[in-house]
Amino acid sequence: MSDFVAVAHPAEVPDPGSMLVEVEERLVVLIHAAGHWYALDDVCTHDGGPLSEGPIDADAKTIACPRHGAKFDIRTGAALTMPATKPTVAHEVKVDGDQVLVRLKSGS
């Protein structure tokens, strides 16, 4: 299993907001919404679009792909609207002091 990797300082990411980070040679979008932290693969499963450049809806807990508008659940990575039909990968996040840490989902 991967270890938690420090990726950001909490103050670096506004709420709501997101930030693109690299974790073990993988692009991950770190999301800060309604006081909670989430991390997803920065890949829209429809067309490979960068979710880190898409808008976040903190109330609905979604992030939308900037290319075609597919929405994903920021908690689970589930694809919620067309044109995406497959989930993107969700990773574990925790805040420890002044660090936000991400652990890649095992086997992902």
Add this chain to the structure above:
Amino acid sequence: MSSTLASTGFTQEAFDSFLAARDEPGWLVDLRRQAWARFKELGMPARNEEEWVRTDIRLFKLERFGFPTGQFLDGDMPHSLLAEGVELGGSTATRDSANAGTQLSEKWASQGVLFGDLAELAAEHGELLRPYFERRVVDPRRDKFSALNAAAWAGGAVLYVPRRVRIDQPLHAMSALSDGGVDLNKTLVILEEGAEATLLTETASLTHHGGGLHCGSIELIVEPSARLRYVNLQNWGDQVWHFARQKAHVASRGGIQWTIGALGSRLAKVNQHVALIGEDAEAQVNGVMFTQGRQHLSYNTYQHHVAAHCRSDLLYKAALQDESRTVWRGMIKVDRLAQRTDAYQRNDNLMLARTARADSIPGLEIEADDVRCTHGSTSGRVDEQQVFYAMTRGYTRQEAVRMIVEGFFQQVFDRIPIESVSEALGEAIGRRVRAIAEP
């Protein structure tokens, strides 16, 4: 240590040192400087450019690499897949873009054939080769990678075959890469009028999990009535970044058969372009791809019919396992004057895992009104009934899948008349195939 690499980054200072260390004719240095200026102007490709939309290179860090300045002294070379059991007319090799030796049969050398290290032969036969360099078959201004290769190419092979010389033995060129190395090879092939040759080129890493950078170019010039059979096997380690532009110019009544095998690399972005510039020219393009792990292979093919009465026929087949991905974008472009064109393109994908993904995007752009242009694309999974049938005959599930994959590629292997090539590709793919999960 057999070679030394200076990973100084692609800076102006490093470029000046790179040029100073090479003893090249002024015209060649000028070409390099022009391309360098373009390299500095250009940014990395934007993600919204159609060619790059499906190929994410944000994890690629160009600054981690630098000019290959090593001298090959001795050391290991990867095992050649294509040359095994073949009686070669000559061979040449590089490692990390440094010349690792050449030999050419006296039979061909005495007929004026040039074959070997591009830099060495460009220095020795500058006046002969200069017009072909200046033709810029691959446009160095096209993007940052093509500009980098044009400015900083090092190593690579040249094959020049004079008029009506027909080489009936294959020639072989190997480009090897050590872990973390840089390969900026350029390949230049010139077949004068009526000449014939077969060139097998192969890229490979010293270790299966090796990393590094390949930023290369291939220029194939087939003059009137000449015939070139060209095979290019990409078999890098699975952490190599591979960026390449490859283009052929085929003149009237000339012919090219161009086979690509793509097995290795972490991410490959290749533009393969055939321009039929003289009447009655023809091109057959074959592609064999097998991906696994998290590999991403993106091939953009372009069949450009510039002149009338030409034929082009492209068949790309890919099998994908694990979480790998292929992208094939094919275009047949027929210019207004290219009447009576006969062009075909087809891409078939065999999905060996539900987590793999193949994007297949054929396209036609036709300005002439008397042509036949068709295309096709298929993607599908292994037929479980076929697996079941094979298993009832005593094969294991893995053997059954391997047979089905072999059968899938047979159509393209049948088009490759060089037995050693289809056998090598078949064996290399067979070794990679694992049993697929039961449904």
